[in-house]
Amino acid sequence: MTSLLPIVEELNDAPNHAARARWLLEVPLSVLIREQVTIHRLLSAAGFHEGVAYLAAEITALSATRGQDGLAPHTVRMTREYARIGIQVIARGGALEGARYVSN
Template identity: 85%
Template sequence: MTSLLPIIEELADAADHAARARWLLTVPLSVLIRDQVSVNRLLSAAGFHEGLAYLAAEISALSATRGRDGLAAHTVRMTREHARIGIQIIARGGAEEGKD
C-alpha cells in the first residue's frame, strides 16, 4: 500500500506513455490541480516529457486570469490545445518521444 490516492496509483502503475496519456486525458482536472506535485513527479520519473508539457499547460490554463469573456488569454488556450493534441496522438499509440 502506498500513500498515493487510488486515482494517482493508476498513473504510477501505467505501463507506457500511451497509458499515461490516456490517464491525463481522462482524469478530472481537479485532480491535476490538487495533486500536481505527485503527478509531475510520476511523469518526470517516467521520462514522459510530453506529459509534463501537457500538465504545465493545463495548470497554466486552469490558473490563468480570465478576461471579460470568461476565457484565458488566447496564447494560454492555444498552448493548452497544442499540448492536448500531442497527448491525444500518444494516447492513440502514435508518435512518442523516448518510447518505453
C-alpha cells in the first residue's frame, strides 16, 4: 500500500515515457498543482526530463500573475505551448532527437 493518490499511482506504474506523457496530458491540472512535488519526483526518478520540463511549464503558467486580459504573460504561454507540443509528440510514441528517431 502506498500513500500516493490512485491517479498518481497511474504515473508511478507507467511503463514508458509515452505512457507518462499521456498521463501528463490527461490528468486534471488541479492534480498537477496539488501533487507537483510527488509528480516531479516520479518523473525525475524515471529519467523523463521532458516531463519534468512540461510540469514546470504548466505550474508556472497556472501560477503566473495574469494581465488585464486574464492571460499569463506571452513568454509564459509560449513556453507552456512548446512544452505541451513536445509532450504530445512523445505521447504518440516517438520524437526526433537530432537526426535520429527515438521511440520509447
